[in-house]
Amino acid sequence: MSTVASPSPILDAAGVAPDEALSILQTALSDADDGELFLEKTESESLVFDDGRLKGASYDAVEGFGLRVVAGETVGYAHANEISAAAIRRAADSAALAKRGYDGTAAEAPRATNQRLYDPVDPLLAPAFSDKIALLAEIDAWARARDPRVVQVSASLVGERRAIDILRGDGRLLSDLRPLVRLNVSVTVEKDGKRESASSGAGGRAGFEEWVAPERWQAQVDEALRQALVNLEAVDCPAGEMDVVLGAGWPGVLLHEAVGHGFEGDFHRKGSSVFTGMMGKRVAAPGVTVVDDGSIAGRRGSLSFDDEGTPTSRTVLIEDGIMVGLMHDRLSARQLGANATGNGRRQSFAHTPMPRMTNTFMEGGKDSQADMIASTRRGLYAANFGGGQVDITNGKFVFQCTEAYLIEDGRITAPVRGATLIGDGATALTQIQMIGDDFAFDPGVGTCGKAGQGVPVGIGQPSLKIGGLTVGGTTV
Incomplete structure (x- = not known):
C-alpha cells in the first residue's frame, strides 16, 4: 500500500x-x-x-x-x-x-507538474x-x-x-x-x-x-x-436589429457566458450543449480562435493545477472558426475518451469538481476598431457590460450595457442608456465580421457561476464587429 x-x-x-x-x-x-x-x-x-x-x-x-x-x-x-x-x-x-x-x-493519475x-x-x-x-x-x-x-x-x-x-x-x-x-x-x-x-x-x-x-x-x-x-449625458437607446461593435477586454464576458459554457465537457457528455456533435465542423466565422488557458501567470482564473490535481494548460476550443476542443475534468475526459485539460474546478471543499472555464478568451485579429466604426452605418458601440442572463444549454443571452454609444454614418455619436444585447452565442459566433488588433484581458474581476458554484475566472477579447444583433432599448 x-x-x-x-x-x-x-x-x-x-x-x-x-x-x-x-x-x-x-x-x-x-x-x-x-x-x-x-x-x-x-x-x-x-x-x-x-x-x-x-x-x-x-x-x-x-x-x-x-x-x-x-x-x-x-x-x-x-x-x-x-x-x-x-x-x-x-x-x-x-x-x-x-x-x-x-x-x-483506477484511472491513470494526473501528470506531475x-x-x-x-x-x-x-x-x-x-x-x-x-x-x-x-x-x-x-x-x-x-x-x-x-x-x-x-x-x-x-x-x-x-x-x-x-x-x-x-x-x-x-x-x-x-x-x-x-x-x-x-x-x-x-x-x-x-x-x-x-x-x-x-x-x-x-x-x-x-x-x-x-x-x-x-x-x-x-x-x-x-x-x-x-x-x-x-x-x-446618455439618451434613450433605440431598439432594433443593428450591427454592434464590442470593446476589447471585459466585453468578452458576453462570449464567455453565451459560448464558453457550451464547450465544457459535462454538457457534451450529457448531449445538452448546442455544440454537441460539432467537433471538426465550422461553428464560427473564419478568423475566430477561442482559447481557455489556466496557465497564465498571475491571472484571476489561473491555477497551478486544478481541483483534481491536473496541471492547467492552454486548450484551443475554436481554431479559425472550426471547433477543435473541449474543456474537461477527469470524469468527462474519461467518458468521452479524451485527456483531462486541467478544468476540474470546485467552489470549495463542500462541492464536487466539474468542468469549468479558467481564463477564456478570443485571440486578436488584424482589424482596427476605428475601421469597425467607420464601416458601420447604423449600430451600437458597446464599450462595457454589466449583468446578464444566459441559458447555458442553448446559449441564448440578454446582456445589459453599462457604457454604450450610437454609431451613425461611421461615427460614434451620443451615449445611450438602457441598451441590452439579445441573441444566442452560436449564431453570434457566425456573425462576427471584423476581429480587432487590440486584444486585452479584463482587469481581474470575473466570477463565473454554474450549478450553484462560483469560481474566479479571466476573460479577454479584442474589439469585435458583429452583424445583425438584436438591441433592446427604450425607443424604436
Missing part, C-alpha cells in the same frame, strides 16, 4: 497522520475508477469604505475536506468542516456507496489592517476632489488566502497556496438633479502591493468617474 510522498500542511495542523488518511482513502477507492481527498483552509478579509466612513469589515475562516469516489458515471461525495481521522472515515464510508456492486479499474503561477503570499498580512483603512479613506477623498459633481464614493478591498491539499489514491499529495485580491471603486455623480453611477475594479492572484499603488487605484477612480459622467 502506498505512503504519502510529502507532508500535508492541513492534515498536520489538524493532527491527522497523512498515512492514516491515505489508508482510509485507498480503502474507499478500491474497485473505483477515480477519486481523491480534497482539503481546504481559506481565510478572507473584506473592507468597504462608503459615504466617507468605514461601513463594513469582515474576516472569515473556513476549513474542511471533501472525499470523492467515482465509479463509472456514479459519484459518491461526502464533506465535513471537521478535519479528523474519524470524520474522514465516516465520509469514506458514505462516498464508497457509489461503487456498490461495481468493479472498476512543477509549475507555480503565483507566489504563495498572504494578502491578509500586508498592508496592515490600519493601512488598508487609510488607503480606502485616501481613495474616497481623492475621488471627491476629482470633480465637483461627485456626490458619493464607495471603495472596497477583498483579499483571500486559500490553501489546499489534494491527496490521491497513489499516495501523491499536491499542495497549493492560492492568493486572490481585488480593489473596487464606485463613483456616483450628480448634475441638475440627475444621478449616475459607475464602477471599476482590478485584481489577480498576488498580494495587494501591486493593486494599491497610487497609479493603479487612481486609474480606477478616473475610469469609474469617466463612465459615470458619460452616463449623465
Whole structure:
C-alpha cells in the first residue's frame, strides 16, 4: 500500500497522520475508477469604505475536506468542516456507496507538474489592517476632489488566502497556496438633479502591493468617474436589429457566458450543449480562435493545477472558426475518451469538481476598431457590460450595457442608456465580421457561476464587429 510522498500542511495542523488518511482513502477507492481527498483552509478579509466612513469589515475562516469516489458515471461525495481521522472515515464510508456492486479499474493519475503561477503570499498580512483603512479613506477623498459633481464614493478591498491539499489514491499529495485580491471603486455623480453611477475594479492572484499603488487605484477612480459622467449625458437607446461593435477586454464576458459554457465537457457528455456533435465542423466565422488557458501567470482564473490535481494548460476550443476542443475534468475526459485539460474546478471543499472555464478568451485579429466604426452605418458601440442572463444549454443571452454609444454614418455619436444585447452565442459566433488588433484581458474581476458554484475566472477579447444583433432599448 502506498505512503504519502510529502507532508500535508492541513492534515498536520489538524493532527491527522497523512498515512492514516491515505489508508482510509485507498480503502474507499478500491474497485473505483477515480477519486481523491480534497482539503481546504481559506481565510478572507473584506473592507468597504462608503459615504466617507468605514461601513463594513469582515474576516472569515473556513476549513474542511471533501472525499470523492467515482465509479463509472456514479459519484459518491461526502464533506465535513471537521478535519479528523474519524470524520474522514465516516465520509469514506458514505462516498464508497457509489461503487456498490461495481468493479472498476483506477484511472491513470494526473501528470506531475512543477509549475507555480503565483507566489504563495498572504494578502491578509500586508498592508496592515490600519493601512488598508487609510488607503480606502485616501481613495474616497481623492475621488471627491476629482470633480465637483461627485456626490458619493464607495471603495472596497477583498483579499483571500486559500490553501489546499489534494491527496490521491497513489499516495501523491499536491499542495497549493492560492492568493486572490481585488480593489473596487464606485463613483456616483450628480448634475441638475440627475444621478449616475459607475464602477471599476482590478485584481489577480498576488498580494495587494501591486493593486494599491497610487497609479493603479487612481486609474480606477478616473475610469469609474469617466463612465459615470458619460452616463449623465446618455439618451434613450433605440431598439432594433443593428450591427454592434464590442470593446476589447471585459466585453468578452458576453462570449464567455453565451459560448464558453457550451464547450465544457459535462454538457457534451450529457448531449445538452448546442455544440454537441460539432467537433471538426465550422461553428464560427473564419478568423475566430477561442482559447481557455489556466496557465497564465498571475491571472484571476489561473491555477497551478486544478481541483483534481491536473496541471492547467492552454486548450484551443475554436481554431479559425472550426471547433477543435473541449474543456474537461477527469470524469468527462474519461467518458468521452479524451485527456483531462486541467478544468476540474470546485467552489470549495463542500462541492464536487466539474468542468469549468479558467481564463477564456478570443485571440486578436488584424482589424482596427476605428475601421469597425467607420464601416458601420447604423449600430451600437458597446464599450462595457454589466449583468446578464444566459441559458447555458442553448446559449441564448440578454446582456445589459453599462457604457454604450450610437454609431451613425461611421461615427460614434451620443451615449445611450438602457441598451441590452439579445441573441444566442452560436449564431453570434457566425456573425462576427471584423476581429480587432487590440486584444486585452479584463482587469481581474470575473466570477463565473454554474450549478450553484462560483469560481474566479479571466476573460479577454479584442474589439469585435458583429452583424445583425438584436438591441433592446427604450425607443424604436
